[in-house]
Amino acid sequence: MNGLPIAIVGAGTAGLATAIFLARQGYAVRLLERVEQLQPVGAGILLQPSGLAVLQRLGLLAECTALGAPVSRLYGTSCRGRVILDTRYHDWQPGSFGLGIHRGVLMTALLNAAQRAGVQVETGVNVSRFEQACGHIRLLSLEQPLGDFAALILADGTRSALRAQMQVRQWSRPYPWGALWSMLSTAASAETGELRQWYRGCREMFGLMPTGCTHQARERSLTSLFWSLPLSEHEAWRQAGLNAWKTRVRRLAGEAAEAYLQRIDDPQQLTLAAYADVRMQRWHDGRVLAIGDCAHAMSPQLGQGANMALVDAAALADTLGNAGDEAQHAIDWNATFIRYGDARRDHLRYYRQASRLLTPLFQSNSHTLAVLRDIALTLARHNRFGRQHAVSTLVGARSGWLWSGAQKRELHAWTGERQAWE
Secondary structure, eight states: OOSOOEEEEOOSHHHHHHHHHHHHTTOOEEEEESSSSOOSOOOEEEEOHHHHHHHHHHTOHHHHHHHSEEEOEEEEEETTSOEEEEEEGGGTSTTOOEEEEEHHHHHHHHHHHHHHTTOEEEESOOOOEEEEETTEEEEEETTEEEEEESEEEEOOOTTOSSGGGSSSOEEEEEOSEEEEEEEEEOOGGGOOSEEEEEEETTTEEEEEEEEEOOSSOTTOOEEEEEEEEEGGGHHHHHHHOHHHHHHHHHHHHGGGGHHHHTTOOSGGGSEEEOOEEEEESOSEETTEEEOTHHHHOOOGGGOOHHHHHHHHHHHHHHHHOOGGGGTTSOOOHHHHHHHHHHHHHHHHHHHHHHHHHHHHHHSSSOHHHHHHHHHHHHHHHTSHHHHHHHHHHHTTOBSSSSOBOTTHHHHHHHHHHHHHHO
16 A cells, blocks of 8 residues: 555445444545534434444444334335235344434444544545546645545545546436425334335325434434425425325324324424435546445435445445555555445346336326336235345345345344344
């Protein structure tokens, strides 16, 4: 190695996890974040066994599971009570589960671990562009140099401006649908351990997800509430008022939603989230590598965003190895990033395709797709192959439509260690 540090831009899940791994492996790491002050905010997210396996490697599983809420299954019904979705984690492996967790909890755990590992975390730094040269890469902020680095890892999210500077074909397409979400105290009668959803065709979806608690308020159990809607209708939703929206939710979800609806009395309690589909011909350009949502953002329908970010970090760490292994010669970053891309290609291709296929089945105006979805999911639920395919997709274990096995060893190892730890 040439003595220069590795730069990581973006202190989200992908950036922080990567920084921890590389710092522990002996690399000098500078983590640059545009936001002035990192705060434990955000929505609830669902961590799958694939992401939990990475947290186990990072030594953060106990902290996160202590604050998160185990999710035993995803259960969705129509407005008439007909079961549409029933995917249970134990169908994949006994003892497995998803973990509903406040994004701030995950970020706090990762940030503290990064600081303990010796990562140089710098906030309020806006990296405007980079310049590649022989032997190094230079970062600039409004034409002022930020330093020279051995390599650059872009982990600055879906709307990354630096990604566009990579000499790689890429596409970023906003989704026309988004979601309103809110974080509310859990109703005592609603602690089911399920991620619960209700559907009216493909157009309406209401959901509740157990989310655990936070570092600051361990005694308060939280639930994430979400409502699907087209982004173009957000203003009309706001103009119609909360009572009109609550009426729609009650017609869809009935009494199960009432305790939560009563706790919402201001539209500001519901935050609008928008999403995009990001694709790249390849994820690297010389000494630059894009990871996480910066490289492959997708719809939240499969709940894989944070999990894919964590798996990216682990895969990059495995590809690089310890700094001492390269002590006698400089790292060929282009070759290293090619190997990383080879390691991640099948897994990410499958989830990108599955996400694009499933999204219009749950967020669109198509009556036909709703009928096809209900038939397909009912048939899948009533045969062993269908259940296995659905749950192996959910947990993050698939690498293709006809085969699974991505991270199989790591996932099974995590399950065994988790059971022993309990």
